[in-house]
Amino acid sequence: MKALLIVDVQNDFCPGGTLAVPDGEKVVPVINSLMDRFSVIIASKDWHPKSSKHFLKWPVHCLQDTYGAAFYPQLDDEKIQFVFLKGTEGEDDGYSAFEATNNDLESFLKAKQVDDLYVCGLATDYCVLASALDAKKKGFHVLVIEDAVRGVEVTKGDVERAKEEMKHKGIVFIHSNEVPLE
Numbered sequence: 589m590k591a592l593l594i595v596d597v598q599n600d601f602c603p604g605g606t607l608a609v610p611d612g613e614k615v616v617p618v619i620n621s622l623m624d625r626f627s628v629i630i631a632s633k634d635w636h637p638k639s640s641k642h643f644l645k646w647p648v649h650c651l652q653d654t655y656g657a658a659f660y661p662q663l664d665d666e667k668i669q670f671v672f673l674k675g676t677e678g679e680d681d682g683y684s685a686f687e688a689t690n691n692d693l694e695s696f697l698k699a700k701q702v703d704d705l706y707v708c709g710l711a712t713d714y715c716v717l718a719s720a721l722d723a724k725k726k727g728f729h730v731l732v733i734e735d736a737v738r739g740v741e742v743t744k745g746d747v748e749r750a751k752e753e754m755k756h757k758g759i760v761f762i763h764s765n766e767v768p769l770e
């Protein structure tokens with residue numbers, strides 16, 4: 589079985605948001621167009637409390653139950669079967685979807701007999717990176733959809749370095765048009 593993991597396609601990571609990823613909203617039509625190819629579709633949300641150590645490193649973003657933490661309006665979110673919330677405590681960054689506190693992503697995927705995890709969303713050099721590496725470590729075959737991810741690139745070269753690290757660890761990069769139909 590394969591599954592689509594949509595990482596953090598939230599208002600604060602899109603234009604106008606407090607931690608906008610350059611061209612972040614461009615992943616949305618690509619992700620929407622892929623949903624028909626998956627029977628398991630899940631998402632993560634960055635879901636921070638007002639006070640968090642995370643905000644010593646980052647502008648305040650994705651506060652729980654705010655517009656900034658909502659999915660980008662054009663995302664077809666009714667097709668998402670479960671939303672994993674991460675970064676929910678004051679002490680943790682929660683970059684990886686496997687650190688979600690409202691459900692266990694690994695058990696969820698194993699219960700659905702998922703072997704191939706297709707990853708898309710934001711941001712390539714943080715939460716996509718951390719989620720893909722964790723998935724690989726847990727034994728999933730991980731494929732990142734290269735035209736359905738964008739990075740923050742705090743330092744020039746971060747996105748390229750993130751991609752190299754993922755490839756080095758055996759994570760596969762594919763174009764959305766290469767995703768099998770079912």
Ligand code: VGL
Pocket residue numbers: 596634646683710711712713714715716
């Ligand atoms: C993210 C920075 C801070 C992400 C989350 O979703 O990639 N990046 N919090």
Ligand code: ZN
Pocket residue numbers: 634636642646649650675681
């Ligand atoms: Zn965050």
